[in-house]
Amino acid sequence: MTPLFLPQLVNDPFGDPAVYLQIRHEKTAVLFDLGDLSRLPTRKLMKIDYIFVSHCHMDHFIGFDRLLRCVLGRQKNLHIFGPPGILHHVQGKLAGYTWNLVENYPLSLTVSEIQADQQTLTSQTLLCRDGFRETALQTSSFSDHTILSTTNFSVQAVILDHKIPCAAYSFQEPFHLNFRREVLEKQGWARGPWLTELRKALRRGLPEDTGFTVSGKTYTLKELKDLLIIITPGQKIGYVTDIHAGSRNFNRVAAILDGCDILFCEAAFLDDDCQKAEQTCHLTASQAGRLAREARAKKLVLFHFSPKNHGRQSLYYQEASRTFSGLIS
Ligand SMILES: [Zn+2]
Numbered sequence: 394m395t396p397l398f399l400p401q402l403v404n405d406p407f408g409d410p411a412v413y414l415q416i417r418h419e420k421t422a423v424l425f426d427l428g429d430l431s432r433l434p435t436r437k438l439m440k441i442d443y444i445f446v447s448h449c450h451m452d453h454f455i456g457f458d459r460l461l462r463c464v465l466g467r468q469k470n471l472h473i474f475g476p477p478g479i480l481h482h483v484q485g486k487l488a489g490y491t492w493n494l495v496e497n498y499p500l501s502l503t504v505s506e507i508q509a510d511q512q513t514l515t516s517q518t519l520l521c522r523d524g525f526r527e528t529a530l531q532t533s534s535f536s537d538h539t540i541l542s543t544t545n546f547s548v549q550a551v552i553l554d555h556k557i558p559c560a561a562y563s564f565q566e567p568f569h570l571n572f573r574r575e576v577l578e579k580q581g582w583a584r585g586p587w588l589t590e591l592r593k594a595l596r597r598g599l600p601e602d603t604g605f606t607v608s609g610k611t612y613t614l615k616e617l618k619d620l621l622i623i624i625t626p627g628q629k630i631g632y633v634t635d636i637h638a639g640s641r642n643f644n645r646v647a648a649i650l651d652g653c654d655i656l657f658c659e660a661a662f663l664d665d666d667c668q669k670a671e672q673t674c675h676l677t678a679s680q681a682g683r684l685a686r687e688a689r690a691k692k693l694v695l696f697h698f699s700p701k702n703h704g705r706q707s708l709y710y711q712e713a714s715r716t717f718s719g720l721i722s
């Protein structure tokens with residue numbers, strides 16, 4: 394199976410948190426957290442359409458300016474989701490600059506605060522051409538933690554405790570479409586953009602009798618689906634950072650992580666600093682491993698290592714492997 398989502402840490406595990414997730418076949422990408430983004434080239438930054446922020450401590454939010462600088466003159470609506478308070482922080486960033494001479498800039502930002510208890514999103518759209526002037530708040534409700542659904546993915550969120558509200562996310566492909574290679578060969582159908590168009594048509598749930606032309610001959614979507622497609626469960630990616638290791642957080646986040654293919658999870662400290670982890674509401678590597686085990690994750694990617702542990706990187710993987718038997722990187 395060729396995965397649809399290609400997530401990777403932007404920085405090394407000692408660097409600022411940020412995960413860049415490219416969606417294959419699409420000119421769009423997603424970002425989890427806005428730590429230092431200086432390693433992301435402009436072409437990658439320009440693809441970002443959705444950003445999911447855990448909280449606004451500086452190491453998770455300092456990259457906002459670099460991203461904004463990069464997309465400022467673009468025709469784009471950038472969606473930013475985060476815990477309660479994210480609107481205030483985005484407005485504060487924007488207030489740091491002067492916004493004249495931008496009346497022809499089409500960029501807009503839609504910022505949404507996740508009110509988990511009420512299962513609502515409070516959103517505001519800020520237009521560059523209006524100097525990002527504040528506009529009316531919009532409220533929408535959601536259910537089953539699902540804050541966003543598109544044809545390619547849905548996103549679930551919970552709010553956890555980091556002495557402040559801190560959002561954790563899961564990012565899921567509704568189902569995965571595989572093409573039968575032997576059928577392509579037998580029919581003499583060359584791979585090309587038509588496969589992407591077919592995939593899009595199926596994901597959008599177009600009626601089964603919709604016509605679709607391949608090599609000059611028209612088929613119905615149902616005919617092509619039956620002949621060419623194998624449907625398998627979609628990918629699921631989890632992103633959890635900066636949380637206290639208590640059962641309240643673990644139980645809450647388990648609701649959205651279950652069975653994830655890759656769990657990106659912070660591990661600020663090692664076992665010898667478990668008291669510091671407790672005090673600062675961070676995880677140790679073994680606690681991150683326990684979370685991955687409880688979430689039945691297939692793979693765990695650790696990040697957000699404390700700089701004091703430079704040179705002890707291998708211990709993070711050793712300690713996590715005591716509590717989690719899946720892949721760890
Ligand atoms: Zn933090």
Ligand SMILES: [Zn+2]
Nearest residue numbers: 450452453635
């Ligand atoms: Zn942090």
